[in-house]
Amino acid sequence: MIPNWQRKIARERIRILLREAESEVRQHPERSRRYAELARKIGMRYKVRFPKKYKRKICKSCFSYLKPGVNCTVRLVPKERCVVWRCLECKKERRYPYAKK
Ligand SMILES: [Zn+2]
Structure with missing residues (x-):
């Protein structure tokens, strides 16, 4: 079992890292990816x-931080009722179904 206080710190770190990853994605893509x-x-x-x-x-x-218009594309595929995120670093795609009503 992981104590709650540790998980709380972990959550905080994740928030900070993701914020940094986002702000570095344009100028330092490699740094952003590491974060x-x-x-x-x-x-x-x-x-x-x-x-x-x-x-x-x-x-x-590839663990890149994806920012639409910078290093990934997001498109809708109405036929499949899904959203496709394509990472331009490794060209992998991920599909997410539309949110159900
Ligand atoms: Zn990737």
């Missing part, structure tokens, strides 16, 4: 979920 990867590792180690707004923003294969 994002670290955030993910902390999340796994302490079993802490990512804040909702960041959920889709880490590439699941």
